[in-house]
Amino acid sequence: MMGQIKRLAPFIAAGLIGLAAGWLVAIERIPYLMTDSIFARMEAAGAKPNVLGKAVMRYAKGNIVPMANADILARSAILDLSDGPLEFTATPPRGLVDYWSVSVFAHNTDTLFVLNDTQVPEGKTVTVRLRLADQPAPGPGVHDVVLPSARGFLLVRPTMPDRENPAAVAALADALAEHRLERVAAQP
Amino acid sequence: MAGTGSAAAGKLQRATVARVGIWALPDSEVIYFNTESDSNGDPLRAGCSYRLEARAEPAARWWSIGVYRDYFWIDNAIDRYSLTSSSISREPGGGYAVTVSTVPVEGNWLPLGEREGRITLLFRLYQPDPAIMANPESVPLPPVRRIACI
Numbered sequence: 001m002m003g004q005i006k007r008l009a010p011f012i013a014a015g016l017i018g019l020a021a022g023w024l025v026a027i028e029r030i031p032y033l034m035t036d037s038i039f040a041r042m043e044a045a046g047a048k049p050n051v052l053g054k055a056v057m058r059y060a061k062g063n064i065v066p067m068a069n070a071d072i073l074a075r076s077a078i079l080d081l082s083d084g085p086l087e088f089t090a091t092p093p094r095g096l097v098d099y100w101s102v103s104v105f106a107h108n109t110d111t112l113f114v115l116n117d118t119q120v121p122e123g124k125t126v127t128v129r130l131r132l133a134d135q136p137a138p139g140p141g142v143h144d145v146v147l148p149s150a151r152g153f154l155l156v157r158p159t160m161p162d163r164e165n166p167a168a169v170a171a172l173a174d175a176l177a178e179h180r181l182e183r184v185a186a187q188p
Numbered sequence: 189m190a191g192t193g194s195a196a197a198g199k200l201q202r203a204t205v206a207r208v209g210i211w212a213l214p215d216s217e218v219i220y221f222n223t224e225s226d227s228n229g230d231p232l233r234a235g236c237s238y239r240l241e242a243r244a245e246p247a248a249r250w251w252s253i254g255v256y257r258d259y260f261w262i263d264n265a266i267d268r269y270s271l272t273s274s275s276i277s278r279e280p281g282g283g284y285a286v287t288v289s290t291v292p293v294e295g296n297w298l299p300l301g302e303r304e305g306r307i308t309l310l311f312r313l314y315q316p317d318p319a320i321m322a323n324p325e326s327v328p329l330p331p332v333r334r335i336a337c338i
Contacts, residue, residue, distance in 0.1 A: 024199070026203075027199045027200055027202075027203040028199060028203075030203035030206055030207060031202055031203060031206035031210075034206040034207055034210055035206070035210070038210060059261070059263075059267050060260065060261040060262060060263035060264070060267070060269065061263060063260055063261050065210065065211075066207070066208050066209060066210065066256075066259035066260060067208055067209040067254075067256060067259050067260075067308075067310060068260075068261070069252065069254070069270075069312065070252075070254060070261060070269035070270045071252050071270055071272050071275075098249065098250040098273070098274050098314075099249060099250045099314045099315065101213070101217060103211070103213060103217075105211050108202075109202065109205070109206045109210055109211065110202075111212075111213065111214055114213060114214065114216075114217055116217065116315070118315070153211060155211055159250055159272070159274070159314070161274050161275070162272075162274060162275040163267075163275075164266075164268070164275070
C-alpha cells in the first residue's frame with residue numbers, strides 16, 4: 001500500500017499543481033470574460049462602441065448589470081481605442097444630484113480613473129482624454145487616462161434625487177444630455 | 189467589503205466582484221456592505237418579511253439600501269429596488285426603519301418579490317467619512333430582523 005502511494009505521489013503532486021495553476025488562470029480571466037459578456041448583452045440591446053448611451057431610467061426587466069445601482073441615471077460607453085483616442089467632456093450637474101462621478105475601467109475591470117463633482121469647481125467643464133500609451137497625450141487642463149488595452153468602459157454615475165419623481169428625473173436627464181464622448185481629431 | 193473596486197484588491201476578490209458587482213468604485217468613493225442572511229444568521233428568503241431599524245444615519249455624503257435576487261433587481265409593481273438617503277422617510281428621532289417584504293406596507297418598503305432565489309441586501313455609502321474608510325466595521329448598520337415567514 002505504502003509503495004503504491006509512493007509511486008503515485010509525483011502524479012498526485014503534478015495534478016494538484018495543475019489544479020492550482022488552472023485556478024489562478026481562471027480567476028485572472030474572469031474579469032475579462034464578465035466584461036465581454038456584459039458588453040455583448042449591451043450591444044445586443046443597441047449600445048455601440050464609443051457612443052455615450054442616453055440617460056434613461058432602467059428597470060428590472062432588461063437589467064443587464066449585476067448588483068447595479070438603481071438610483072443613478074447612468075450614462076456609459078463601451079470603449080474601443082483601436083482607431084484613436086477619445087475625449088469625454090461634461091459639466092457636473094450641480095443642484096440636481098447628491099453625487100456625480102465619471103469613472104473609467106480597464107478591460108479587466110481595474111478602476112483606472114474616478115473624478116467626482118466635489119473635485120470640479122462649480123460650473124467648470126471637465127475633459128478626460130482616453131487613450132492608449134502610443135496615442136497622443138492631451139494638453140494642460142485635460143485629465144489623461146491611459147488604458148492598458150483598446151477595450152474599456154466609461155461610466156457616469158449621477159444619483160437621482162428620487163427615481164419615483166418623474167419631473168426631477170427628467171430635469172437631470174436634460175442636464176446629462178450635454179455630456180459628450182468624441183473622437184479626438186487627428187493632429188496635422 | 190472594503191477594497192471592492194480597487195485594482196489593488198486580490199485577484200480572487202477582483203474576480204468575485206467582476207461576477208457579482210462589476211465596475212464597483214474604490215473605497216474613497218463608495219463602501220459597500222452586503223448581507224445574504226438575517227441577524228440570526230439564516231438566509232434571507234422571499235417568503236419572509238424583514239425589518240431594518242437604525243437610530244442614526246451613516247456618515248456619508250449619500251447612501252442607499254438595495255435588495256437583489258440572484259444579483260439582479262427584483263421586478264415589482266412600483267419599480268422600486270432601493271431606498272436612499274434622499275428619498276427615505278425618517279423617524280422623528282432622526283433614524284429610519286425599512287420593511288423588506290413581499291406584501292406591501294406603508295412607508296419605507298422594499299419589495300422582495302415572490303420567487304425564491306439568492307436574496308442580497310446591499311448598503312452603499314458614497315463618499316464616506318474618512319473615519320469609515322479607515323474602519324468600515326465601525327458603521328452602525330441596522331440589524332436585519334425577521335418579522336414573519338409565510
